[in-house]
Amino acid sequence: MHSSNLRAFLDRLIDGLLPLLSLIAALAVASLLLIALNADVGQAYAALLEGAFGTQNAFAETLVKAIPVMFVAIGICVAFRANVINIGGEGQMIAGALAGTTATLALSGAPSLVIIVAALAAGFLAGALYGGLAGFLKAQFNVNEILSTIMLNQVAVQMMNFLLNGPLLDPSEQGLNHIPKTARIVAEAQLPRLVIGLPDGTLLFDRTRLHYGLLIAIVLAAVIYIILWRTPIGYRIRAVGYNERASRYAGISVGRQMVLSMFLAGGCAGLAGVVQVLGLQYRLQTDGSPAGFTANAGFNGIVAALFGGLNPFGAIPASILFGGLLVGAQNMQRDLGIPASLITTINGIVVVFVVSSQILVKWRGRRRAQQSTTRTEVPLDSPIVVEQQA
Amino acid sequence: MAVSSLAEQQRIDQLQMRGIVKQFPGVLAVDHVDFEVRAGEIHALLGENGAGKSTLMKILYGLYHADEGAVLIDGVDTAIRSPYAAIQRGVGMVHQHFMLVPSLTVAENVALGLKSSRGWRLDLDVVSKRLNELSERYNLKVDPNVPVWQLAVGEQQRVEILRALYKGAALLILDEPTAVLTPQEVDELFQVLEQMTADGRAIIFISHKLHEVLRISQRITVLRDGRRVDTIPTSGATKATLAEMMVGRPVVLEYEQQPSNRGGERLHLNDVSALSNRGELGLKEVSLTIYGGEIVGVAGVSGNGQTELAQVIAGLRPTKGGTIAIDGKDVTGKPPSQLQLLGLSYIPEERMEDGVIKEFTCAENFVLQDHGRKPYVSAGFLLNLRAITDACRDAIRQYEIKTPGTETPIKSLSGGNIQKLVMARELSRHPQVLIAAQPTRGVDIGASEYIHQRLLDERRQGTAILLISEDLDEIMALSDRIAVMYEGRIVGIVPRAQATVRQIGAMMAGAELEVS
Ligand SMILES: Nc1ncnc2c1ncn2[C@@H]1O[C@H](COP(=O)(O)OP(=O)(O)OP(=O)(O)O)[C@@H](O)[C@H]1O
Numbered sequence: 089m090h091s092s093n094l095r096a097f098l099d100r101l102i103d104g105l106l107p108l109l110s111l112i113a114a115l116a117v118a119s120l121l122l123i124a125l126n127a128d129v130g131q132a133y134a135a136l137l138e139g140a141f142g143t144q145n146a147f148a149e150t151l152v153k154a155i156p157v158m159f160v161a162i163g164i165c166v167a168f169r170a171n172v173i174n175i176g177g178e179g180q181m182i183a184g185a186l187a188g189t190t191a192t193l194a195l196s197g198a199p200s201l202v203i204i205v206a207a208l209a210a211g212f213l214a215g216a217l218y219g220g221l222a223g224f225l226k227a228q229f230n231v232n233e234i235l236s237t238i239m240l241n242q243v244a245v246q247m248m249n250f251l252l253n254g255p256l257l258d259p260s261e262q263g264l265n266h267i268p269k270t271a272r273i274v275a276e277a278q279l280p281r282l283v284i285g286l287p288d289g290t291l292l293f294d295r296t297r298l299h300y301g302l303l304i305a306i307v308l309a310a311v312i313y314i315i316l317w318r319t320p321i322g323y324r325i326r327a328v329g330y331n332e333r334a335s336r337y338a339g340i341s342v343g344r345q346m347v348l349s350m351f352l353a354g355g356c357a358g359l360a361g362v363v364q365v366l367g368l369q370y371r372l373q374t375d376g377s378p379a380g381f382t383a384n385a386g387f388n389g390i391v392a393a394l395f396g397g398l399n400p401f402g403a404i405p406a407s408i409l410f411g412g413l414l415v416g417a418q419n420m421q422r423d424l425g426i427p428a429s430l431i432t433t434i435n436g437i438v439v440v441f442v443v444s445s446q447i448l449v450k451w452r453g454r455r456r457a458q459q460s461t462t463r464t465e466v467p468l469d470s471p472i473v474v475e476q477q478a
Numbered sequence: 479m480a481v482s483s484l485a486e487q488q489r490i491d492q493l494q495m496r497g498i499v500k501q502f503p504g505v506l507a508v509d510h511v512d513f514e515v516r517a518g519e520i521h522a523l524l525g526e527n528g529a530g531k532s533t534l535m536k537i538l539y540g541l542y543h544a545d546e547g548a549v550l551i552d553g554v555d556t557a558i559r560s561p562y563a564a565i566q567r568g569v570g571m572v573h574q575h576f577m578l579v580p581s582l583t584v585a586e587n588v589a590l591g592l593k594s595s596r597g598w599r600l601d602l603d604v605v606s607k608r609l610n611e612l613s614e615r616y617n618l619k620v621d622p623n624v625p626v627w628q629l630a631v632g633e634q635q636r637v638e639i640l641r642a643l644y645k646g647a648a649l650l651i652l653d654e655p656t657a658v659l660t661p662q663e664v665d666e667l668f669q670v671l672e673q674m675t676a677d678g679r680a681i682i683f684i685s686h687k688l689h690e691v692l693r694i695s696q697r698i699t700v701l702r703d704g705r706r707v708d709t710i711p712t713s714g715a716t717k718a719t720l721a722e723m724m725v726g727r728p729v730v731l732e733y734e735q736q737p738s739n740r741g742g743e744r745l746h747l748n749d750v751s752a753l754s755n756r757g758e759l760g761l762k763e764v765s766l767t768i769y770g771g772e773i774v775g776v777a778g779v780s781g782n783g784q785t786e787l788a789q790v791i792a793g794l795r796p797t798k799g800g801t802i803a804i805d806g807k808d809v810t811g812k813p814p815s816q817l818q819l820l821g822l823s824y825i826p827e828e829r830m831e832d833g834v835i836k837e838f839t840c841a842e843n844f845v846l847q848d849h850g851r852k853p854y855v856s857a858g859f860l861l862n863l864r865a866i867t868d869a870c871r872d873a874i875r876q877y878e879i880k881t882p883g884t885e886t887p888i889k890s891l892s893g894g895n896i897q898k899l900v901m902a903r904e905l906s907r908h909p910q911v912l913i914a915a916q917p918t919r920g921v922d923i924g925a926s927e928y929i930h931q932r933l934l935d936e937r938r939q940g941t942a943i944l945l946i947s948e949d950l951d952e953i954m955a956l957s958d959r960i961a962v963m964y965e966g967r968i969v970g971i972v973p974r975a976q977a978t979v980r981q982i983g984a985m986m987a988g989a990e991l992e993v994s
């Protein structure tokens with residue numbers, strides 16, 4: 089009994105560490121690429137680590153990069169729990185940013201709190217409707233949500249390019265070679281910088297770009313957690329995600345949960361967009377490329393959500409890890425002159441390894457159920473096999 | 479290759495399990511069990527729900543690994559670490575919960591995991607051909623080219639048996655094979671089994687139906703709470719002695735029924751038709767009225783429209799004409815949620831697919847319909863976890879459901895215990911109209927008796943009950959009237975007092991109601 093308890097503990101420890109191990113494995117593979125480029129691997133990773141977490145400012149930048157990823161990832165938890173594969177974080181984020189920025193610009197002159205709350209609400213709603221649209225198409229016409237969300241991403245990018253080059257263009261940028269961006273938002277609309285005062289009087293994150301978006305993300309994670317596990321709404325979303333047939337039997341409207349889960353997921357991504365504007369850029373700005381505004385947060389959020397075990401509170405540290413990778417990689421590029429495309433490649437390798445590690449955790453769970461006495465909550469039979477009650 | 483003869487290397491003269499122990503979190507499922515089976519023998523395994531029968535067999539089949547103990551084949555210690563190894567050693571198993579891939583055809587399902595003679599390519603035509611031979615020989619009829627999702631449960635089981643035979647099982651484990659079969663099909667299965675033992679195979683047979691065990695087996699091993707009570711020869715055993723061995727106390731096997739206290743019209747179907755999964759008209763202009771305080775039993779060979787009938791009433795299958803009314807109110811086409819508010823409860827036939835969400839805990843499953851309603855929500859929008867847990871704990875106590883606790887994922891309960899939880903949930907909702915499809919399928923005798931008593935209690939309280947069962951004894955014991963279905967129609971409705979098994983049996987085979 090004693091030794092089996094120890095084994096259970098070790099098993100769970102390994103499961104917990106697997107994502108981290110997979111990250112290390114990914115970096116090991118990436119180092120082969122570095123060697124091929126004649127770069128000093130140790131130096132490169134030292135630069136990465138230093139750039140991500142080395143100084144207060146570096147860590148703040150990591151968090152700044154992680155904030156939009158967090159918002160998207162928290163939303164993805166909802167969609168994926170309903171078994172709706174939302175790839176539309178990018179588009180929903182843009183929709184939220186457009187609505188939030190428009191609201192902010194329209195309300196300049198109003199009290200600070202009014203503008204910020206209205207902008208967040210507008211951003212949430214726009215993202216939610218945009219996500220909900222894909223959910224509606226799936227529920228009503230059985231349109232595959234992966235396809236529809238990817239297409240809606242394109243639509244959103246084009247819409248943003250159009251609006252930022254025309255109706256929403258900053259009046260001071262009317263030249264031929266203008267940068268597509270809106271007017272700067274008023275100071276009252278800007279989210280304050282987040283500085284943490286320690287008891288001994290030192291200030292943490294003083295003079296960095298870290299903003300209140302981080303706190304909003306943490307609050308959002310709590311709200312989504314409560315919705316998913318403490319309310320009938322979340323119960324139904326999870327029920328539909330696990331078993332549509334039994335949900336229908338129970339009187340749960342499957343279509344409605346799909347729309348709702350996409351609504352919530354889109355809303356969270358929408359918030360990512362507004363918060364990026366209110367907290368960091370102070371205007372909506374793009375370079376015209378698809379990721380010009382989002383910096384791929386809409387996609388990275390998916391991986392962070394999976395990495396975090398589709399739990400909103402797991403999504404936060406997972407996003408920070410991703411932020412660190414992004415910021416650290418920039419530093420690696422700057423210090424060692426490693427080409428930017430390699431950074432993208434390393435990113436991709438990490439994604440593949442992380443997702444695989446999730447599969448490995450599930451597989452280990454199944455094996456355990458088979459052979460030992462340890463606690464497990466993973467299906468006993470392989471997932472391609474459908475049990476039918478006799 | 480002749481399918482009758484047993485390949486030499488796969489013959490098993492004697493298989494022994496010695497001192498097997500298997501611990502699950504909170505449950506000692508198998509506790510130092512010795513078990514032995516010989517070639518040419520049908521060895522029955524008996525025990526209450528959760529006694530450890532399936533677990534012991536899954537260990538033999540390599541699906542679970544025992545914590546202690548050994549398996550000896552013909553005296554040689556043999557480690558069976560996986561189903562693949564089991565099949566290699568000639569051990570086959572047909573599971574309590576089928577393991578077929580619904581989107582694949584019968585032949586493809588059989589071919590899964592087989593080594594093909596054409597390297598990496600599947601030779602499906604060869605598989606189909608041998609499959610046809612096998613089904614011919616054992617009279618197990620299925621079309622190899624039909625996708626499995628189109629098959630009724632009884633047919634799916636034939637596929638499972640064929641698959642095991644195809645792989646050359648010398649020892650075949652059948653985990654509750656008769657739970658899904660009609661008496662007719664049971665007879666056919668038993669012929670198959672006898673043919674197989676005559677061919678020198680060994681069979682382990684699990685069932686909760688004592689008359690079947692008495693009829694087909696040569697020896698019986700009884701498990702209780704994971705321990706072996708005894709192994710006895712079948713000759714000399716009686717239902718009563720077996721029941722007592724299983725439960726540990728004498729069991730009442732018969733119970734009296736009070737006369738019906740028939741109330742007003744509750745459920746009314748008028749010329750209702752519906753499509754089956756195959757897209758054919760599976761339910762043809764069925765008209766039926768059920769009154770409060772009565773049980774209408776639906777008898778029929780599986781696949782004659784009973785499933786469609788239940789699903790149409792429950793709002794899970796659209797009608798193709800006709801109307802359904804509850805308490806005089808037209809409810810045709812209403813979604814399940816609205817029907818539930820009108821007091822409809824439904825115990826579905828396929829409990830693992832329809833009745834529960836496997837990944838959810840017992841407590842979560844207990845409030846599948848009512849999680850958004852009164853006692854289970856607090857502050858208007860939050861789940862009242864305490865109330866949910868308490869309600870589930872009450873049900874577990876009341877129905878004697880074997881589970882480590884309310885927070886255990888329901889998929890780790892034994893089949894019969896899952897059924898008890900579904901039953902407890904549906905009855906706790908105080909239904910006005912109750913559709914019970916195969917309510918005691920896979921449930922042990924003690925619990926069956928309890929479920930029957932509860933159905934009779936509901937009847938006494940004025941509930942209108944539609945009881946769909948392939949167990950004619952159950953129908954005869956509980957129903958006030960018996961409706962017989964054949965090819966999607968109700969061919970006749972007989973008051974139980976006038977019904978005879980012979981007459982019902984004839985109607986199930988398509989004979990018109992003889993007016994007496
Ligand atoms: N994978 C599992 N994880 C945890 N507990 C399990 C698991 N499988 C079975 N159990 C528990 O082990 C005990 C024995 O279960 P088993 O399925 O062997 O019973 P059974 O005799 O086949 O019952 P039934 O007649 O209802 O099918 C039960 O208490 C069950 O809850």
Ligand SMILES: [Mg+2]
Nearest residue numbers: 532574892893
């Ligand atoms: Mg069992």
